[in-house]
Amino acid sequence: MSDPRPSPPPTHRFARAIPAGDERERLICADCGFILYDNPKIVVGSVVRWGDRILMCRRAIEPRKGFWTLPAGYLELNESTRAGAEREAWEEARAKIAIETLLAIYDITRLSQVQLIYRARLVDDDISAGPESLEVALFQWDEIPWDDIAFPSVRWALHHEKEVEMGGDPAPRGNPPPDDPAAPQGL
Numbered sequence: 001m002s003d004p005r006p007s008p009p010p011t012h013r014f015a016r017a018i019p020a021g022d023e024r025e026r027l028i029c030a031d032c033g034f035i036l037y038d039n040p041k042i043v044v045g046s047v048v049r050w051g052d053r054i055l056m057c058r059r060a061i062e063p064r065k066g067f068w069t070l071p072a073g074y075l076e077l078n079e080s081t082r083a084g085a086e087r088e089a090w091e092e093a094r095a096k097i098a099i100e101t102l103l104a105i106y107d108i109t110r111l112s113q114v115q116l117i118y119r120a121r122l123v124d125d126d127i128s129a130g131p132e133s134l135e136v137a138l139f140q141w142d143e144i145p146w147d148d149i150a151f152p153s154v155r156w157a158l159h160h161e162k163e164v165e166m167g168g169d170p171a172p173r174g175n176p177p178p179d180d181p182a183a184p185q186g187l
Contacts, residue, residue, distance in 0.1 A: 040112040044084035045072020046120040047161040048097050053138035054158065055122065057092045059150055060134045067150035070157060071095065072117070073132075085118050093136040096123040104160050104173040106153045117157045119164065 014027040019035050027036040047070055048055035056068045071089040075081060082099045089095040097120040106115040129136050139145075141162065149155050160173040 040114050042075040042081070042084075043072055043108075043113050043115040044075050044081045044118075045070050045088055045115070045157075046085045046097060046099065046118040047103060047157050048089060048093075048095060048120045048122055049161075050122040050125050050138050053140055054144065054161070055089075055093055055095060055127065055136065055138055056144070057129070057133040058135045058137075059132065060129070061132050064150035066134065067148050068145050069150040069154050070117070072115070081116050082118065085116075085120065089120070090130070092130045092133045094126070094128045094130055095136075096126075097121065098123055101170065102172045103164065104157055106156060106175050108153065115153055117153075117160075119161060 013030045014036065015030055016025050017028050018025050019028060022035075027038070028034070029036075055071065057071055058068050059065050071092040072085070073088045073091070075084040076087075079087070085099060086097055089097045100119045100121060102116065103119045104115075104117045106117065107113075108115060125138070127136050127138070144158065146155075149158075156173070156176055159176075163173075164170050
């Protein structure tokens with residue numbers, strides 16, 4: 001299926017300006033007036049459980065190649081967020097999952113990302129590394145490679161999953177406050 005959004009012809013000249021009726025500077029085609037709205041990326045993923053174990057993937061790609069993450073990635077055009085999370089689990093861990101509920105919505109403003117992380121369970125334990133993973137594994141909480149976690153939002157999601165699993169409020173979480181131990185600085 002083709003992209004339903006208009007895209008500018010590749011030979012046009014663009015300049016930054018504030019379009020009429022807008023308040024932000026945008027790229028505007030000097031030839032045809034096309035306005036390029038460069039908006040945040042949506043990342044979808046899941047904390048996937050198999051009993052008391054959590055599925056994690058060791059990244060085979062940059063950024064943070066060799067570090068552990070949850071199955072997650074960019075939402076594709078014309079894809080629901082749930083379908084995107086299911087696709088990412090398949091692409092990264094050859095995992096068939098059943099989405100249960102939304103765990104968290106994280107705003108990663110410095111990267112212009114919004115991350116929607118679901119709680120999910122494995123349909124079966126037949127998993128293997130996909131092309132974006134060096135390896136995949138099911139970890140108990142005390143086995144998680146905490147020193148080799150790829151991104152702060154992975155740590156947040158793991159801690160938020162633990163809270164819910166321990167009987168905490170199941171409402172979706174957001175970014176932890178900066179002084180929260182689950183909110184490390186850096187990537």
